[in-house]
Amino acid sequence: MIYLDNNATTPLDPAVAASISLELEKQHANAGSQHQAGRMARRTLESAREVIAKLFGLNCSDIHADHVVVTSGATEANNLALRGLLANKIGSCARVVISSQEHPSVDQCVEFLAAAGHSVVRVNSLSNGTIDLDHLESVVDGDTAAVSVIHANNETGIIQPLAQISEICRQAGAPLHTDAVQAVGKTEWDFQAIPVASATISAHKLHGPVGVGALLVRHGTDLYPQITGGFQQQGFRAGTESVFMAVALAKTLELCFGADAQGYRHALCALRDRFEAQITSDIPDVQVIGSDVSRVPHTSCLSFQGLDRQAIQMALDAADICCSTGSACASGSSEPSPTLISMGLSPEVIEGAVRFSFGRFNTVDEIDSACERISSVIKHLRR
Numbered sequence: 371m372i373y374l375d376n377n378a379t380t381p382l383d384p385a386v387a388a389s390i391s392l393e394l395e396k397q398h399a400n401a402g403s404q405h406q407a408g409r410m411a412r413r414t415l416e417s418a419r420e421v422i423a424k425l426f427g428l429n430c431s432d433i434h435a436d437h438v439v440v441t442s443g444a445t446e447a448n449n450l451a452l453r454g455l456l457a458n459k460i461g462s463c464a465r466v467v468i469s470s471q472e473h474p475s476v477d478q479c480v481e482f483l484a485a486a487g488h489s490v491v492r493v494n495s496l497s498n499g500t501i502d503l504d505h506l507e508s509v510v511d512g513d514t515a516a517v518s519v520i521h522a523n524n525e526t527g528i529i530q531p532l533a534q535i536s537e538i539c540r541q542a543g544a545p546l547h548t549d550a551v552q553a554v555g556k557t558e559w560d561f562q563a564i565p566v567a568s569a570t571i572s573a574h575k576l577h578g579p580v581g582v583g584a585l586l587v588r589h590g591t592d593l594y595p596q597i598t599g600g601f602q603q604q605g606f607r608a609g610t611e612s613v614f615m616a617v618a619l620a621k622t623l624e625l626c627f628g629a630d631a632q633g634y635r636h637a638l639c640a641l642r643d644r645f646e647a648q649i650t651s652d653i654p655d656v657q658v659i660g661s662d663v664s665r666v667p668h669t670s671c672l673s674f675q676g677l678d679r680q681a682i683q684m685a686l687d688a689a690d691i692c693c694s695t696g697s698a699c700a701s702g703s704s705e706p707s708p709t710l711i712s713m714g715l716s717p718e719v720i721e722g723a724v725r726f727s728f729g730r731f732n733t734v735d736e737i738d739s740a741c742e743r744i745s746s747v748i749k750h751l752r753r
């Protein structure tokens with residue numbers, strides 16, 4: 371089997387698995403307990419948090435410290451960011467602005483906010499897949515309670531111009547949240563260089579475990595907790611902290627931001643370019659979505675014109691290739707992708723679009739073999 375669905379989830383890195391079992395064996399006490407076992411757990415937890423903060427360039431000083439809120443994953447982090455920014459606007463009709471290509475964990479979250487009486491504006495995409503900055507500028511103002519723009523789209527890999535977006539939001543005085551799940555580790559990502567109020571990350575997209583992620587929160591962001599109870603995580607998220615999950619997240623990020631981070635990105639880029647070059651030379655009428663704009667190096671969204679995406683995915687599955695027809699969180703739905711619709715692509719192009727995504731454990735041999743199999747499957751389906 372060749373696994374080319376790394377945007378849905380990635381295989382666990384054995385080094386992360388080892389760090390998890392080590393921490394589990396230690397049977398940490400509750401990091402909130404005041405006895406020495408609790409203090410030991412607290413130290414392990416805070417060291418993990420510090421590793422995460424430093425890797426992202428968060429300000430760790432006491433007075434203006436940014437926060438790492440460890441969550442159950444990116445879905446929770448996105449919900450915390452948006453609901454948390456809106457929480458003190460109950461009873462008023464606040465405006466929330468999002469792009470038209472958000473992951474369901476943002477898109478469906480704002481549907482909930484709309485049902486609660488807030489107004490939601492979705493900013494148009496340009497045909498190249500980037501956000502329409504003029505439209506954004508025209509809808510964001512001082513009354514905007516939150517703006518959310520995905521940094522790199524999970525279906526196309528297209529990178530949004532976050533620096534320009536954050537400047538528009540800064541000038542309007544509107545807090546900007548970004549879902550950076552698919553951008554982190556695949557681009558140079560620095561919390562200080564990109565002035566967002568908050569950003570979401572998830573371990574399982576980076577060869578870490580499913581079930582842990584974080585919301586990076588800039589100092590001074592007016593964010594209300596969405597899970598209430600004890601005063602864990604400086605009050606941003608109640609509930610006994612999971613020491614081993616925080617350690618796993620830190621280890622995942624350390625490996626990802628390690629000495630050879632740039633080499634890893636180049637390797638991914640080389641795999642993707644090799645893949646796209648072979649597919650487009652072997653198969654006629656293939657469109658590479660987003661080929662003329664900046665994309666993350668691990669995502670290739672290809673449209674095989676005249677074919678149905680579900681039929682392609684099933685036939686490739688039978689040929690032992692794992693790929694996807696869009697966001698795994700929307701799978702099961704046969705609805706066409708809102709991201710591709712927002713780019714104004716024709717129904718035929720959208721109908722034939724399939725996502726291939728690469729990871730640290732994919733090899734050149736796998737790419738070559740996958741290309742041969744894809745070529746033969748597509749030719750067979752077109753016959």
Ligand SMILES: Cc1ncc(COP(=O)(O)O)c(C=O)c1O
Pocket residue numbers: 377378442443444445446473475520523524549551552572573581582583697698699
């Ligand atoms: C861009 C993006 N945001 C959010 C998520 C949700 O992540 P998690 O599974 O950690 O909740 C995903 C994963 O599907 C994603 O690709």
